Amino acid sequence: MTNFHKTSPTTLPERRETGRPSSWDRYLSVLEAQRIPENQRRWYMVRAEAFVAFVKPARMTEVESEQVVAFFHRHSLEQSLSDWQFRQMVEAVQLLVIDLADNRACRSLDWDYWKEAGQALAVDHPTMAQAVHPEALVSALPRYQASADQHEPLKTLAHSLRARRYSLRTEQTYVDWCHRFILFVRPKRMQESSAQDVEAFLAHLAVERQVAASTQNQALNALVYLFKEVLGRPLADLQFGRAKRPPRLPVVLSRDEVRALLAELSGVYGLMARLMYGTGMRLMECVRLRVGDVDFGNGRIVVRDGKGGKDRVVPLPERLVEDLKRHLQDVRGLHEGDLAVGAGTVYLPDALARKYPNAPQEWIWQYVFPSSRLSTDPKLGKLRRHHLHESGLQRVIKAAAMQAGIAKRVNSHALRHSFATHLLEAGYDIRTVQELLGHADVSTTMIYTHVLNRGGVPPVRSPVDEL
Structure with missing residues (x-):
């Protein structure tokens, strides 16, 4: 493949009509076979050319996975590439090294991690938003949809929620619903709105928007807080009862389905x-896990700041100990590389960084599952490595379920549901499962008793099977 160094793909090469096609001709054929849009092929070739120059004079069949990772690391420091451009770069190199050159040494590289884990956290992501003043987040709402004076109640609302230690998700959700309410009653000012306007808005959500009962109740909670705590006018005369939320059974995978799903996932x-199936952790609890919370000595994981701001302890699966240790070795190498270029810090909550100035660089505070790219902190302008974006794991799990042929609505939360159900099937008492899941009320955990196969109880046999 030495002829990669003899031609340049900065513009799409003319295909050779006679003779043996060049390596760039064959790479272009790979792009076509993978149905890469024609208007993007030139950029794929530009990314591939940059990689060829980086590893020169090595042939593509001789490239080691460490060289690929070094190339990605170099570009992870650059803030000029957007999320989709970084992903395009990884795909371009994968098509070059694996699909075209059939490089066996690089097949074991975790390509999905580099493609999916490079998505940067937006300023309004709950992890990032903690470092941003609540009023600044409200100011980021589209100005064309509401005048500046209409934003003042929203700023007061956000400030009140942050002061009372509501979760960032709740803060963002309440501000969003109140913002929608402002648009609904416009041109009437917020201070002039009444309980009748709230009733009309909630009816609009149910009739016109056809939202779920839980969504309608969420909007009602936001408006009740707004009128009581911000406007000082509690909705005492509201003639709108809460929507009845019908019970929904969780999606639970059988043990065979769990095995089939996990067999499609690697890296x-x-x-x-x-880890999510083995511990029952929620999605965000998993992506926000820090090194110091993994206790190998006692065989447990401490889940910090879970739903409701509570901490809890879950067992560390013995089968995952060695895999997790190897993974942390790779993460440590990544962290040391960040420190070498003047980065290597993470965000710490509750002003811990001011109390312990060196803590953001310490190993125990690093994320177990870091992003494949560095990001610029919106407040301080520092380069940080945040945790990977949760949407990447969601996409990979959904794709794996389809690949495994599982005809269910499989998402990351289905692993948590399956964890709880399988524990109850194994004979663990419901209070133990409640504590492991972090439920405040055992009635929440009781939902899993409706979907488990009770040991010692014969299953109900359908009459049609008796014919």
Whole structure:
């Protein structure tokens, strides 16, 4: 493949009509076979050319996975590439090294991690938003949809929620619903709105928007808080009862389906999926896990700041110990590389960084599942490596379920549901499962008793099977 160094693909090469096609001709054929849009092929070739120059004079069949990772690391420091451009770069190199050159040494590289885990966290992501003043987040709402004076109640609302230690998700959700309410009653000012306007808005959500009962109740909670705590006018005369939320059974995978799903997952995302099924952690609890919270000595994981701001302890699956240790070795190498270029810090909550100035660089505070790219902190302008974006794991799990032929609505939360159900099937008492899941009320955990196969109880046999 030496002729990669003899031609340049900065513009799409003319195909040779006679003779043996060049390596760039064959690479272009790979792009066509993978149905890469024609208007993007030139950029794929530009990314591939940059990689060829990086590893020169090595042939593509001789490239080691460490060289590929070094190339990605170099570009992870650049802030000029957008999320989709970084992903395009990884795909371009994968098509070059694996599909075209059939490089066996690089097949074991975690390509999905580099493609999916490079998505940067937006400023309004809950992890990032903690470092941003709540009023600044409200100011980021589209100005064309509401005048500046209409934003003042929203700023007061966000400030009140942050002061009372509501979760960032709740803060964002309440501000969003109140913003929608402002648009609904416009041109009437917020201070002039009444309980009748709230009733009309909630009816609009149910009739016109056809939202779920839980969504309608969420909007009602936001408006009740707004009128009581911000406007000082509690909705005492509201003639709108809460929508009745019908009980929904969780999606639970059988043990065979769990095995089939996990067999389709490998690398970092495979480890995360196994950890979620093995511990019952929620999606965000898993992606926000820090090194110091993994206790190998006592065989447990401390889940910090879970739903409701509570901490809890879950067992560390013995089968995952060695995989997790190897993964942390790779993460440590990544962290040391970041420190060498003046980065290597993470965000710490609750002003811990001011109390312990060196803590953001310490190993125990690093994320177990870091992003494949560095990001610029919106407040301080520092380069940080945040945790990977949760949407990457969600996409990979959904794709793996389709690949495994599982005809269910499989998502990351199905692993948590399966964890709870399989524990109850194994004979663990419901209070133990409640504590492991972090439920405040055992009635929430009781939902899993409706979907488990009770040991010692004969299953109900359908009459049609008796014919």
